[in-house]
Amino acid sequence: MKKILSFVVIACIMLFTYSCNCGSKDKKCEKAGSCCQGNSQKVEIKKIVITAYLDIKADQVEKFLTEVQEVITKSQAEEGNASYNLFADLKEKNKFVFVEEWKGQAAVDTHFATEHFKKFNTLMDEVAASPAKIKIFEVFNEK
Numbered sequence: 001m002k003k004i005l006s007f008v009v010i011a012c013i014m015l016f017t018y019s020c021n022c023g024s025k026d027k028k029c030e031k032a033g034s035c036c037q038g039n040s041q042k043v044e045i046k047k048i049v050i051t052a053y054l055d056i057k058a059d060q061v062e063k064f065l066t067e068v069q070e071v072i073t074k075s076q077a078e079e080g081n082a083s084y085n086l087f088a089d090l091k092e093k094n095k096f097v098f099v100e101e102w103k104g105q106a107a108v109d110t111h112f113a114t115e116h117f118k119k120f121n122t123l124m125d126e127v128a129a130s131p132a133k134i135k136i137f138e139v140f141n142e143k
Contacts, residue, residue, distance in 0.1 A: 046141035047082055048108050052098040053133040060127035061094050071120040075100070078114070080107020094129065 056064045068086060075084040082101035089095035102108045111117055124132070 044141060045104060045138050047139045048102040048105060049137040049139055050098070050100040050102070050108070051135045051137075052100075054096040054098070054124075055129045055132075056094045056096065056127050057129045058094050064096075064123070064127045067123050068120070071116050071123075074114070074116040075111060078107065078111055080104065080110060 072084060072086055075081055078084075080103045082103055084100045085098070087097050087099065089097075102111065
């Protein structure tokens with residue numbers, strides 16, 4: 001689980017340090033968290049989407065499904081959360097995927113610091129058959 005948490009932290013750092021070129025190699029975007037298209041259009045991050053693919057030990061699926069309810073309910077109630085859902089694989093009963101939408105990087109950071117997320121990480125240490133495969137996407141909106 002420490003590897004999973006380390007990956008999430010590294011991914012968040014990469015999101016914070018993200019910058020792009022605006023028409024030249026030397027000119028950086030004027031505003032952190034924004035990106036330019038061409039020389040005149042700016043695009044800002046509208047939301048952050050996280051997918052986490054989980055492989056749960058076969059004998060731990062029931063425990064996982066019972067205890068994961070807390071992180072789902074509390075995460076959905078967070079101010080910066082747009083959606084937070086867990087989906088089950090119909091063929092492989094021990095495979096799941098979280099699909100989360102956050103209103104920005106600050107919301108993600110706040111989520112990662114919550115007690116319910118920390119408790120979920122402890123649960124994953126017990127029930128995960130392998131490290132989660134996590135993908136983080138920035139969704140842009142033209143201004």
